[in-house]
Amino acid sequence: xxxxxLPSGIQVEPSxxxxxxxxxxxxxxxxxxxxxxxxxxxxxxxxxxxxxPGYVHRGEEKMCEYRNWIQNIPHLERPxxxxxxxxxxxxxxxxxxxxxIKVPERAKYIRIIMAEINAxxxxxxxxxxxxxxxxxxxxxMWPMGDRELLIDLAEMATGARVTHAYFVPGGxxxxxxxxxxxxxxxxxxxxxxxxDQYKDIFYTNPLxxxxxxxxxxxxxxxxxxLGVTGPVLRxxxxxxDIRKIEPYDVYDELDFKVITMKTGDSYARAYVPYLEMYERxxxxxxxxxxxxxxxVRTKLGPNPKGPVGEAFKRVEAGRGxxxxxxxxxxxxxxxxxxxxxxxxxxxxxxxxxxxxAKLADMPAIYWSLNYWPVEADR
Amino acid sequence: xxxxxxxxSTFNAFVGKLEDVLVRAIDKPLGYAxxxxxxxxxxxxxxxTACCSLEFGAASGPRYDVERFGIIEAFxxxxxxxxxxxxxxxxRKMAPRLRMIYDQMPDPKYxxxxxxxxxxxxxxxxxxxxxxxIDGIMxxxxxxxxxxxxxxxxxxxxxxxxxxxxxxxxx
Amino acid sequence: xxxxxxxxxxxxxxxxAVAKVEIPPVExxxxxxxxxxFGGKAVLxxxxxxxxxxxxxxxxxIEFARFLNDEVGFDQPxxxxxxxxxxxxxIEVIYHIGCCTVPEYRSMVFAFALKLPRDNPKTPTLIPxxxxxxxxxxxxxxxxGVIFEDHPKLxxxxxxxxxxxxxxxxxxxxxxxx
Numbered sequence: 057x058x059x060x061x062l063p064s065g066i067q068v069e070p071s072x073x074x075x076x077x078x079x080x081x082x083x084x085x086x087x088x089x090x091x092x093x094x095x096x097x098x099x100x101x102x103x104x105x106x107x108x109p110g111y112v113h114r115g116e117e118k119m120c121e122y123r124n125w126i127q128n129i130p131h132l133e134r135p136x137x138x139x140x141x142x143x144x145x146x147x148x149x150x151x152x153x154x155x156x157i158k159v160p161e162r163a164k165y166i167r168i169i170m171a172e173i174n175a176x177x178x179x180x181x182x183x184x185x186x187x188x189x190x191x192x193x194x195x196x197m198w199p200m201g202d203r204e205l206l207i208d209l210a211e212m213a214t215g216a217r218v219t220h221a222y223f224v225p226g227g228x229x230x231x232x233x234x235x236x237x238x239x240x241x242x243x244x245x246x247x248x249x250x251x252d253q254y255k256d257i258f259y260t261n262p263l264x265x266x267x268x269x270x271x272x273x274x275x276x277x278x279x280x281x282l283g284v285t286g287p288v289l290r291x292x293x294x295x296x297d298i299r300k301i302e303p304y305d306v307y308d309e310l311d312f313k314v315i316t317m318k319t320g321d322s323y324a325r326a327y328v329p330y331l332e333m334y335e336r337x338x339x340x341x342x343x344x345x346x347x348x349x350x351x352v353r354t355k356l357g358p359n360p361k362g363p364v365g366e367a368f369k370r371v372e373a374g375r376g377x378x379x380x381x382x383x384x385x386x387x388x389x390x391x392x393x394x395x396x397x398x399x400x401x402x403x404x405x406x407x408x409x410x411x412x413a414k415l416a417d418m419p420a421i422y423w424s425l426n427y428w429p430v431e432a433d434r
Numbered sequence: 435x436x437x438x439x440x441x442x443s444t445f446n447a448f449v450g451k452l453e454d455v456l457v458r459a460i461d462k463p464l465g466y467a468x469x470x471x472x473x474x475x476x477x478x479x480x481x482x483t484a485c486c487s488l489e490f491g492a493a494s495g496p497r498y499d500v501e502r503f504g505i506i507e508a509f510x511x512x513x514x515x516x517x518x519x520x521x522x523x524x525x526r527k528m529a530p531r532l533r534m535i536y537d538q539m540p541d542p543k544y545x546x547x548x549x550x551x552x553x554x555x556x557x558x559x560x561x562x563x564x565x566x567x568i569d570g571i572m573x574x575x576x577x578x579x580x581x582x583x584x585x586x587x588x589x590x591x592x593x594x595x596x597x598x599x600x601x602x603x604x605x
Numbered sequence: 606x607x608x609x610x611x612x613x614x615x616x617x618x619x620x621x622a623v624a625k626v627e628i629p630p631v632e633x634x635x636x637x638x639x640x641x642x643f644g645g646k647a648v649l650x651x652x653x654x655x656x657x658x659x660x661x662x663x664x665x666x667i668e669f670a671r672f673l674n675d676e677v678g679f680d681q682p683x684x685x686x687x688x689x690x691x692x693x694x695x696i697e698v699i700y701h702i703g704c705c706t707v708p709e710y711r712s713m714v715f716a717f718a719l720k721l722p723r724d725n726p727k728t729p730t731l732i733p734x735x736x737x738x739x740x741x742x743x744x745x746x747x748x749x750g751v752i753f754e755d756h757p758k759l760x761x762x763x764x765x766x767x768x769x770x771x772x773x774x775x776x777x778x779x780x781x782x783x
Contacts, residue, residue: 084535113527115773137582200495280705281737284737
């Protein structure tokens with residue numbers, strides 16, 4: 057009997073009666089990303105699953121206490137570099153609440169446009185990797201190519217491809233260029249035409265349906281109690297979208313729908329983000345119509361500091377509800393910043409869904425939970 | 435004449451001269467051929483270390499296509515790969531696994547350090563869980579700076595590695 | 606950008622002024638429900654629009670959470686955060702809970718905080734009520750040293766296996782060179 061001990065002390069060997077085998081689907085695996093799942097299998101059925109995150113833990117929360125409020129902005133973007141506006145948004149809102157800073161109207165519309173573009177950039181990457189996990193390499197190439205259209209728009213507005221550092225407490229850094237509006241409308245119309253084609257090759261593909269329908273079913277009661285959020289929660293039938301429930305900036309003046317599905321399986325969790333992309337295009341177009349002119353930034357003094365206080369703000373990022381708990385003690389550096397990211401909340405659902413599933417269903421279930429390891433580890 | 439050839443004292447000199455001629459005729463073109471084969475088929479290990487993996491994925495997309503340079507992510511085992519692209523921050527939990535992966539690859543193998551965090555620790559240089567660069571655990575061939583580097587920069591890094599391979603001696 | 610190496614101390618009393626402004630009606634309903642059931646055991650910290658915060662003792666934690674989940678209707682755990690206040694010698698663990706089912710409460714976030722002594726921080730786990738806090742509590746354990754009693758698997762989650770130092774988020778853990 058071969059016995060192998062991994063660095064963390066896990067024994068990879070069959071158990072006494074030889075039935076249960078402990079496998080490590082490790083950090084170097086085409087089906088896992090930078091994350092490890094220790095599964096115990098009996099033949100082909102998973103008996104137990106133990107998630108082991110922490111391979112990208114960089115100590116974000118501790119390091120934020122050593123930098124001042126403005127220096128934290130490019131720092132806090134890095135856990136989620138594709139959706140960087142989404143992870144910065146609640147921090148900026150919390151700073152504005154503690155310091156009672158007023159934001160000009162034009163800045164609010166620009167912030168919503170950039171947040172929606174960023175959410176789409178991440179969701180297309182997620183769809184691409186979902187395709188390649190299941191072996192559909194056309195579904196890898198098409199979203200990667202269409203994503204470049206949106207990255208072009210973001211680059212035109214801010215100057216950087218992915219990590220923009222565009223939001224600051226008080227507004228945004230600089231105004232959009234004049235040609236942004238026409239280019240955005242052209243690109244978004246072409247992108248909508250491409251989205252219709254995804255349905256033909258992917259969402260009605262019998263192989264994809266076989267691999268994801270009725271796989272990993274999550275009921276609404278379990279979903280709420282486990283604390284999952286975002287498209288995963290909406291795919292189980294719970295209508296919970298922070299943009300409608302607790303509108304921040306100018307979401308209460310925009311008109312869009314919340315997409316839910318009843319089945320709660322992996323197919324629903326893959327279909328809900330796709331339908332939401334149509335709504336996002338709608339939101340961006342409305343913002344471009346309604347945007348007033350004016351200043352875009354309330355400039356703060358050098359090395360700003362706020363009064364003593366705490367704030368808890370939440371935002372609907374691409375993956376779900378992102379919340380920040382910020383404590384300030386009147387100095388230029390924050391006292392405590394706690395990020396509550398949607399990816400970390402999905403870890404609780406993994407053992408629950410994987411027990412009793414086949415080993416070959418593991419990538420389909422794991423990636424459908426919208427999990428990004430770098431963000432979960434912070 | 436044949437008797438002279440087979441004579442032990444002159445046989446060694448004859449073989450030595452033959453080896454000289456053979457090396458000059460075959461070794462150089464063979465070296466070029468083998469290096470040419472290695473250059474245009476660098477297969478990276480499927481390993482994503484941290485956030486720079488997003489730009490590596492974008493580089494494999496249709497706009498910045500690295501597949502035309504032969505860099506295909508081989509989804510098989512890492513015993514068939516000869517390139518490790520360390521993308522981003524290496525934490526202390528990941529470091530022994532990274533070294534294990536490097537040791538399991540067969541020779542010749544090359545390492546590209548991508549991103550500011552892999553070169554010196556980058557934005558997280560003072561964190562309690564981050565290695566200040568991967569120089570301490572494996573020998574690096576090419577450093578690609580940026581946070582994250584654009585896909586075009588990564589392709590330029592790969593082309594520098596190709597220059598380096600072109601000039602190396604075939605063993 | 607201060608050049609000294611020490612962190613400035615924070616007093617936790619200064620931000621807990623009991624609300625002297627008028628509490629909005631929906632929040633007042635919730636506050637009254639809780640104060641009738643628990644009386645003096647639950648102390649109101651503030652009740653702003655859409656944000657309510659109570660301070661409770663560790664012994665009453667499970668009963669409070671069960672009441673909140675079953676009777677009041679807050680059923681979705683959002684996060685568990687721990688903060689270190691060395692000046693008052695406490696570690697504060699704060700739970701944020703949201704609501705998915707009751708329509709009037711859906712925009713609110715309810716927070717309750719427990720203050721634990723810094724030398725021996727122990728509190729019962731809330732997994733029997735909210736299953737989703739399991740991994741959050743594990744992270745608070747390894748980052749601050751808080752022990753959650755009856756937790757099924759209280760082990761390291763994010764830090765490397767050979768971590769041999771004090772918990773990193775405490776204020777006396779200094780990053781090298783700063």
